[in-house]
Amino acid sequence: MSTNSEPSGRQTPQVYRRRRLLVLLGIVAVVVAIVLIIVRPGASSGDEGSQSAPPASESAAPETAIPTEPTAVDGDPCGPEQITVEAITDKSSYAADEQPQLSVTITNTGKNVCVLNAGTKAQVFTVTSGDEVYWTSTDCQTDPVDAEVSLTPGTPISSSAPIVWDRTRSNPETCTGPRETVPGGGASYHLAVAVDGFESAEQKQFLLY
Incomplete structure (x- = not known):
């Protein structure tokens, strides 16, 4: 089957x-x-290898603010960078019977009006010859006064009245008595001036006969 x-x-x-x-x-x-x-699955497009860097605005360290210099305004105290002091004599040489007249000119070379003490209390006149100091205005100064003045940029101011030097050596111990006459005969001397702590950049030379 x-x-x-x-x-x-x-x-x-x-x-x-x-x-x-x-x-x-x-x-x-x-x-x-x-x-x-x-x-x-589960990885974002930025997860491959390493995460993408954050924007520069996020990753950069915050910048440290740099302080700016204070802006000078009219009426501020004068600074050394804006003051020029010039020692002045009325002549460059003096005969035996002539006495030098000493003064000072102050100029504000800055951009703003500044203030300083230009009184006789803040003025120092010094006469030297070589390394020797012969005379200083503060040795026998009487009745010194303060005088605050405002200096306009580019406008020099000068002594209202010159100081007359009697050609003698100064000494605080002999202010009321006779003093020694300094050498003449063509001797060279130099004048330096300081006002309110600002010193003349150069000394003024003059001769005594």
């Missing part, structure tokens, strides 16, 4: 369908794995 059996070399259609399904699932799994490797 014969039976209708499938040939031994062939499989049923269900088997082939299952195989194709398994192959398809394998391919899908491989594709999904590749996609996961490339996309890396």
Whole structure:
């Protein structure tokens, strides 16, 4: 008696369908794995390797404010950078019977009006020859006064009245008695002046005969 059996070399259609399904699932799994490797779920676009640098405005250290120099205004005390003091004599040489007249000129070379003490109490006249100091106006000064003045830029001011030097050596111990006359005969002397602590940049030379 014969039976209708499938040939031994062939499989049923269900088997082939299952195989194709398994192959398809394998391919899908491989594709999904590749996609996961490339996309890396959970990582943002800036997470690859290292995070992108923050904007310069965030990463840069805050700049330290540089203090500016105070702006000078009219009426401020005079500063050394804006004051020029000039020692003045009425002549460059004096005969034996002439006495030098000494004065001072002060100039504000800045841009603003400034204030200083130009009174006789703040003035110092010094006469030297070589390394020796012969006379200083404060040695025997009487009734010195303060006088605050406002200096306009570019407008020099000078002594209202010169100091007359009697050609003698000054010494606080001999202010009420006779004093020694300094050498003449063409001897060279130099005058320096300071006003309110501002000194003359140069000394004024003069000769005594």
